[in-house]
Amino acid sequence: AQSVTQLGSHVSVSEGALVLLRCNYSSSVPPYLFWYVQYPNQGLQLLLKYTTGATLVKGINGFEAEFKKSETSFHLTKPSAHMSDAAEYFCAVSDSGAGGTSYGKLTFGQGTILTVHP
């Protein structure tokens, strides 16, 4: 069984400040990890993903995340927040051992709402 915990349901930063959204996961097998962004009244968009290889992955809009196995974490960061980053962010995990259906069986966290102040 897998689970995802996103620490902090709301994060508020000033424009230009560092964005750090925390995600910890639990998985009995090597995980695949994802971050999605959801703008108001829209569907989710895939921001970035980690499957294998380099543990620091870069995504769209200047976001990146680092897979730390020892800490079971996959925190999302962006060096400088922009007003357009205000949205809800979801961390998700899937089981790498489930073959071709792995990716669809995502377990999502509860989301973190990011607010960016001028």
Add this chain to the structure above:
Amino acid sequence: DTAVSQTPKYLVTQMGNDKSIKCEQNLGHDTMYWYKQDSKKFLKIMFSYNNKELIINETVPNRFSPKSPDKAHLNLHINSLELGDSAVYFCASSQGTAGPPQHFGDGTRLSIL
């Protein structure tokens, strides 16, 4: 040009009714999904189709029946609606099964009276 479109956006109906939600994607993807997002924002996979074939069928009541007439469409029919079915339903798509859902629709907010 909408990539994944769902209709309707809002659906308000009474308990016991039957309703359908339609989903279409114009991305040329061959895998489509239905997710349910509850009031606590938890997203959970319901179904997935690849080239019109069912590949994921999570523990979902038989009242929910997906139908994929072609790889660009995945509809969801719900019989005998119950209060607990109130949620936001998201359709999503991806290319093949070797990657996560890439594009989600804007969601259908289903409210049962």
